[in-house]
Amino acid sequence: MSGTNQSWFDRARRVIPGGVDSPVRSFRSVGGTPYTVVRGEGAYVEDVEGHRYLDFVQSYGASLLGHAHPAVVQALREQAGRGTTFGAPTPGEVRLAELMTDRVPGLEQIRLVSSGTEAVMSAVRLARGATGRSRVVKFDGCYHGHSDALLVAGGSGVAQLGLPGSAGVTAGAVTDTVVAPYNEVPDLDETIAAVLVEPVAANMNLVAPRDSFLADLRAACDRVGALLIFDEVITGFRLGPAGASAHYGVAPDLWCFGKVIGGGLPVGAFGGSATLLASLAPDGPVYQAGTLSGNPLATAAGSTVLELVTLSDYDDLSARVGRFANDLRDAITGAGLYAETPRVGPLVGLYVAREPFVAPTNFTESKVIGENGLYPSFFHAMLERGVALAPGAYEILFVSMAHGDAELARAVSAAGSAAAEIAGGDGA
Numbered sequence: 181m182s183g184t185n186q187s188w189f190d191r192a193r194r195v196i197p198g199g200v201d202s203p204v205r206s207f208r209s210v211g212g213t214p215y216t217v218v219r220g221e222g223a224y225v226e227d228v229e230g231h232r233y234l235d236f237v238q239s240y241g242a243s244l245l246g247h248a249h250p251a252v253v254q255a256l257r258e259q260a261g262r263g264t265t266f267g268a269p270t271p272g273e274v275r276l277a278e279l280m281t282d283r284v285p286g287l288e289q290i291r292l293v294s295s296g297t298e299a300v301m302s303a304v305r306l307a308r309g310a311t312g313r314s315r316v317v318k319f320d321g322c323y324h325g326h327s328d329a330l331l332v333a334g335g336s337g338v339a340q341l342g343l344p345g346s347a348g349v350t351a352g353a354v355t356d357t358v359v360a361p362y363n364e365v366p367d368l369d370e371t372i373a374a375v376l377v378e379p380v381a382a383n384m385n386l387v388a389p390r391d392s393f394l395a396d397l398r399a400a401c402d403r404v405g406a407l408l409i410f411d412e413v414i415t416g417f418r419l420g421p422a423g424a425s426a427h428y429g430v431a432p433d434l435w436c437f438g439k440v441i442g443g444g445l446p447v448g449a450f451g452g453s454a455t456l457l458a459s460l461a462p463d464g465p466v467y468q469a470g471t472l473s474g475n476p477l478a479t480a481a482g483s484t485v486l487e488l489v490t491l492s493d494y495d496d497l498s499a500r501v502g503r504f505a506n507d508l509r510d511a512i513t514g515a516g517l518y519a520e521t522p523r524v525g526p527l528v529g530l531y532v533a534r535e536p537f538v539a540p541t542n543f544t545e546s547k548v549i550g551e552n553g554l555y556p557s558f559f560h561a562m563l564e565r566g567v568a569l570a571p572g573a574y575e576i577l578f579v580s581m582a583h584g585d586a587e588l589a590r591a592v593s594a595a596g597s598a599a600a601e602i603a604g605g606d607g608a
């Protein structure tokens with residue numbers, strides 16, 4: 181590939197706003213020029229200049245097996261040869277829906293869409309249509325995609341850029357959105373259609389739910405007849421074979437999925453009981469549609485991933501990430517900085533600071549660490565050592581099935597050296 185990261189970024193900026201098609205990819209909050217990726221393989225990506233990075237971005241969680249897994253590539257090749265979209269039902273969408281509903285207790289039906297944003301937006305519409313109520317509770321720092329009503333107090337790129345929400349969203353669009361602090365059960369009443377939550381918050385860095393938080397939310401919703409919606413776009417089929425609801429033993433009324441279930445292609449899904457899903461068109465009055473929904477390429481990739489990953493793969497990954505989380509924290513603290521690496525199964529966060537701190541339990545606490553100014557230096561020190569973290573302090577580390585012990589050890593050693601450089605650099 182000819183050109184440098186700089187020349188590609190310059191070209192990109194002329195024709196694409198900010199040079200990126202999603203703001204989280206920009207280096208706005210860490211400074212510098214993004215690397216432009218030409219290929220990926222397993223745990224690694226390679227940029228236009230031929231640099232190879234150990235990749236902890238993994239498309240923000242869309243890749244569970246690592247990049248360009250041969251079985252996924254093969255499934256895509258075969259499907260592409262048979263056609264990529266028809267506007268008629270296909271076996272592929274049935275197969276993916278069966279795989280998903282078989283694995284997740286309580287999930288009886290799903291409707292496939294093309295992104296996580298669409299999944300959550302549609303689930304909220306369904307909840308409002310089914311309850312006849314308007315108001316939706318979301319939690320500060322949880323990200324649910326970029327639909328108007330849900331951008332308020334969002335994590336991920338919204339947090340990274342320090343935006344309160346978004347320009348272009350009318351007051352009317354958010355009057356029915358109520359924001360509550362994560363890990364506290366809000367007071368609900370009979371005006372609430374739904375409570376929407378990331379069962380493990382993974383867009384404000386990682387914040388695990390407190391012991392009974394999800395069960396208490398379930399009970400609070402039941403008391404007032406509000407629906408509980410789990411946004412499992414990250415946790416679904418990543419946290420474990422059946423995602424967060426099974427992990428915590430709390431079933432929501434509606435689930436939202438994305439990322440992993442597309443095997444690296446654009447997909448989302450929302451679902452729940454057959455009774456509730458009967459409110460959707462064509463059977464019911466809640467309209468929802470999509471030209472590319474249930475796309476054959478995407479369902480082929482997603483089904484391949486779900487079929488390939490075994491129970492023990494999930495257990496192995498969690499165990500590997502458990503050791504990694506401890507080693508990473510120890511390497512950074514051993515080098516003179518402070519770190520916390522909270523972990524739930526294979527999900528792991530990374531907070532770095534110059535002073536001792538306690539692992540955050542909500543967005544307010546996460547922001548104190550996120551805004552301490554250290555992450556940009558740490559990010560760049562890691563990138564120089566060939567380890568790509570997300571270019572923002574509010575993302576988690578995505579460890580794929582292709583990240584073996586050797587890769588994780590490399591990242592730990594890079595982190596120790598990066599931390600030592602930063603700790604030494606200020607003359608402390």
Ligand SMILES: *Cc1c(COP(=O)(O)O)cnc(C)c1O
Binds near residue numbers: 294378
């Ligand atoms: C990524 C994400 C979304 C949005 O999914 P897109 O495919 O980017 O639209 C929604 N919810 C959560 C929890 C996410 O992490």
